[in-house]
Amino acid sequence: MQKFFSNKKLIILMVILIVTFGLLAVTVNIRDNKETPPAVQQVGNDVVSVVGGIFAYPTNAVKNASSEFSDLYNTYTENKHLKARIDELAQNQAKLKVVQDENKKLKEELKLNSTLTDYTTVNASVLSRSSSSWQSYLTINRGSTSGLKKNMPVMSGNGLIGRIIEVDKISAKVELISTNNELNDKFASEILDSGNNAITGIVSRYDSASGKLVMENVNSTKNIKKGQRIITSGLGGRTPRGLYIGKVYGIKKDNYGMTNSVYITPAAELRNFTVVTIIKSSVSGEE
Amino acid sequence: MNIKTRKIVGQVVFLILAFYLDGLMKWAFLNNMNTGDFMILPQIMLMAIVLITMRIDNRRQLLAYGIIFGLVYDSYYYGIIGLYTVLLPLIMVGIDHFKFLFVKANMGYELSIYFLALTFLQSGIYVLERLLQQTNTNVFDFITYVLGPTLLWNMILFFVIYVPLANLSDWLVKYRRDSK
Incomplete structure (x- = not known):
């Protein structure tokens, strides 16, 4: 001894x-x-992210400028396409306004304060991306002082990109939907088809080879067609209903031919964004 | 402020810049999330660490740098503490222990030391994360899709920016004893 x-x-x-x-x-x-990391770590991360902002804003400016160039390149074809859609959009907007008003009145009538579709948003800008292989995290410049909580969903432009995994005082980490993690990163979702039958499932995986999201535990595949839209279903309580995820790309059976997986083309461009939107659900779900 | 403190401040600023460059590089240029299996991780801070370690002889100072920057790196980028916090000081002590073998540091030596350090660091992180079930990638996928591209990219970058970086770190560490 x-x-x-x-x-x-x-x-x-x-x-x-x-x-x-x-x-x-x-x-x-x-x-x-735990909901938040220990105070020391929070303060440390906040200090680092505040200083990091000095470097992040010029980088974001360059990034925006470079994506503007590629936008310019695509403008002509895009313009043609958009012109075709614009009349439809005006009509839809008018309809949406009427329906929203009606919905509000009906809710008041029913004394229903908030439902699964109600949410408020907070905008934040991206400070950096984790240089780690398996944790695809983004650091954003909003934290618990802006009312952020763990597990809130995060959108960018037109689609869902991930979920908040760590909240500090004035910064937070977002786990991207493209992370292949066993534990987190699952979204209860449903496929919008023409009929009334809801097809529900869980977006649980990301196929990095094809760049598609994978929806599993689908209850039926009868009416699924390519191009149908997929939204969050609001079941599970953490995510409000109606956040756009992407479009159906195809259906694959697993290796044993037992279950069906729906492959989804994500709506959000996961590369060229510098601002994200955090969705705060009005209904408090399970804690 | 005497010359020694000024040099230390310079070294810390150098490491901090390299630290932020890692995340910004990944965010701005290597953000291949939509398609592609390959994962490139910029490791510019490790470059700075290797160059500084080759030039500083004080082991306590090296350990302090390793632990502090390791902690910050883990907390800010990984959210899990214990990966860089342990591996970085180990690498620095290792380099410090064997650097007497080289009469004069030149590019070939430093390139190969950086190669070894990077391989050790990435494999260490992989093993620890695998143990804690933070990933389910298997070993061959790790080598092909993560380690390989990361090594290649970082070696090329090291090759390109070696001369200015080496001169800078020379200047940050060495000073004549009589110049106060």
């Missing part, structure tokens, strides 16, 4: 191992179970 404890190198190695696994286990547990 005397000899063992006199070996300094062995003891250092032991301490390193214990510290490593201890730290890792504790922080993973905190991230999975």
